[in-house]
Amino acid sequence: MALDVGNSIPELRVTPDKYLPHRYAGASGDFNPIHIDPEFAKAVGLPSNILHGLYGMALVARAAVAAVEGDPRSLKRLSVQFRGMGLPEQEITVTGTVTEASAGRVVLAMEAEQAGNRIIRNAEAELALGR
């Protein structure tokens, strides 16, 4: 796939299972109960336990790296805004479009959406090609 301006990268679709937030908590060290305890989350006004925002950012990073054959050295920069809350057991779709491409440098505009809710928006990834 050519990373030319206006082209989209392949979508990444992931459905985090019920216990994903627990595994991510263990892996990341973030055990905030809003992510792992549905009762606590409901008591503070959330619909259920919610996904870690940085897990969603990791999915955006995955999609960006996958667009350049999986070399993690290619990802030079990623900025995101966290907005809607992500929930377990619903599919997340990460998309990206090339906004700049020149001299081995590609910039992608990206977002992550779940059930019509853009949980990560205004994301921008910068990739270096030809490593």
Next chain:
Amino acid sequence: MGREKIREYANAIGVHADINHDGEAARAAGFRDVVAPPMFAVVYSAGSVAAGVLDPELGIDLARMLHGSQEFVWGEPVCSGDTVTTTTTVADLYERAGMEFYVFESVSLNQDGQETVRGTWTNIVRAG
């Protein structure tokens, strides 16, 4: 940086490439050892940032705090066996639309003094 921690994190975010799990494959690809996915930066730098977030001098109201935005700029990849040191500073404090913004910048260096990642962490405290 522990190999099993990198593998655990990679599995949690669904990254299953050989270079993120197998030392031989990683070395064959030019890495020192099992290489961390870029977002592993969160695992090794968040502790330093948390110390800033919890600093009583700043007095952030954690119950009303949201992680508003995040940026990472990556340099040298992090591999199993590396030692990474992170320093966090308060980059900016401001109010907008009745909300307080706390911006932290973290800089992480490996054992050779190479920058592995620079993070900009924006936390927002809602009006309440």
